Amino acid sequence: MTILPRPEIHSESFGDPADPAILLIMGAMASMLWWPEAFCRALAERGRFVIRYDNRDTGLSTKYTPGAPPYGFEDMVDDAVRVLDDHNIAKAQVVGMSMGGMIAQIVALKYPERVSALTV
Incomplete structure (x- = not known):
């Protein structure tokens, strides 16, 4: 079993971290x-702390060799929660x-305590 380094997940935030987060x-x-x-700025101006991020293999986040990424969908779910953790x-x-x-x-299913509302 190969242990891979923790991927870098690039994120940006807008607004006051004390406001309700999106x-x-x-x-x-x-x-x-x-x-x-x-x-994002319009939401922040309306009293929300907005976070957007690049999933793995997009934007400024860690990229892998095409064809057989060494991660699965569940890892991407955990990445979303890690972004919340990184922003406290x-x-x-x-x-x-x-x-x-x-x-x-x-x-929302795996971490219901971390989700105040869900919009899809």
Whole structure:
């Protein structure tokens, strides 16, 4: 069994960390930039702490050799919670688009204590 180094998951946040958090999860092969910065800032201006991030193999997050990635879908679910941990967020509204919607649903099932609301 090969132990891989912990992947880097790149994220950006908008707003005040003291405000209720929203975690935005994009779909397959799309970077976090598909959540427009203006949209993220508008949510932050309305009293939300907004976090968007790049899934593995997208944007600025860790990339692997095409064809046989050394991770599974469950790892991507855990990545979403790790992003919350990295921002010191105990609970967030989790929003997912496309494959990000599936990730968001599994986050809600696996970590219900971390999800205040779910939008897919």
